[in-house]
Amino acid sequence: MNMLSSEWLKIRSVRSTGLLLLLSLGAILLGAAIAWMAAGMYDDATPAKRATASIAELEEVVIIVPQLCMGILGVLAITSEYATGVIRTSLTAVPRRWPVLAAKAAVVGAISLLTGSVAIFGTYFLARQVIGDRFSGTYLTPFLDRLPTLAATGLTVCVFALLGLGLGALTRSTAGAVAVLVGLAYVIPMFVGKLPSPWKDWLGSMMISALPRQISGVPFKSSVYGSSLPPAAAVAVLAAYALVPVLAGTWLLRHRDA
Structure with a gap:
């Protein structure tokens, strides 16, 4: 408990x-703004265009903001101590190192x-309120049917944070660490989307943003990502993104000088 209290004090001080948290929750306002603009464009469109108009689930669009912000928070949680030299004090106080x-x-x-x-559910409920029955009822799906995908998407923010922490270590x-984080999360998927089949679908299914819908068993309507993993495999891949870097960072922390 002393270690947890110490780390909580470090992070909140x-x-x-605070800035990263505000930016993360700003995704809710961003989603609401996009929803408001989309609703206005829909209302101004002709009946023919309305019949074919569609919109992506906005919570899955704006989640990139808290993902990146919390990933950076994870990086700073460890690299800031190396930059200031505080890590030496931490490791002196905890010789076993891994608890740090x-x-x-x-x-x-x-x-x-x-x-x-908060970001994912806040965006969802605001977008649902603003969009209403527009866009062929995209937001009329019962909440409980959407809950598994929403929960899994929110979980990716935690995965990004732990991935950032591991990369920082x-x-x-x-x-x-931030460069690698951005590359793994956003640059590599762009290249994967250009690959020929079946590599495009197989590797696309392994990308973090592809995993929530595979976990919940909800297929993509249209996406550069694949959907070839069963739910259990998708859960395992998502867990690996968080655990492997942290475990590797823990091993190095124990076997090299501060």
Whole structure:
């Protein structure tokens, strides 16, 4: 408990934490603004255009904001200590070392899970209210039918945070870890989308943003991502994104100098 309290104090005392949280929750306002603009364009369209108009689930569009922000929070939770030298004090106080990263993972994971859930459900309910029965009833699907996908999408924010923490522990560099984080999450999927079949579908199914719908068993209407994984496999891949970097970072933390 002392380790958790210490890590919580460290994270909440850093100015960047508040800014990243505000930016993450700003995704709700972004989703509401997009919904309002889309509703206005729909209302101004001709009946023929309305009949074929469609809109993506906005919560799945704006989730990129809290994902990236909480990923950066995870990176800073460890790299800021290397930059200031505080890591030496932390490791001196905890000679076994692994509890340091475990406590950081617990605190960062809890913050990001709560933030992701608020962002995803807040965006969903606002978009549902604004869009109404427009766009062929995209937002008329019963909430309980959408709940598994929404919950899994919110969980990806926590995964990004732990991925960032693990990358930060591996690289010890804020810029380097953020670059790898962005590359893994957003750049690589663009290249995967250009690959020929069946590589496009198989590798696309492994991307983080493809996993929530595969976990809930809800197929994509139209997406660059694949959907070839069963729910259990999708859960395992999502867990691996979070656990493998953190475990690798823990091993290096124990076997190299601070």
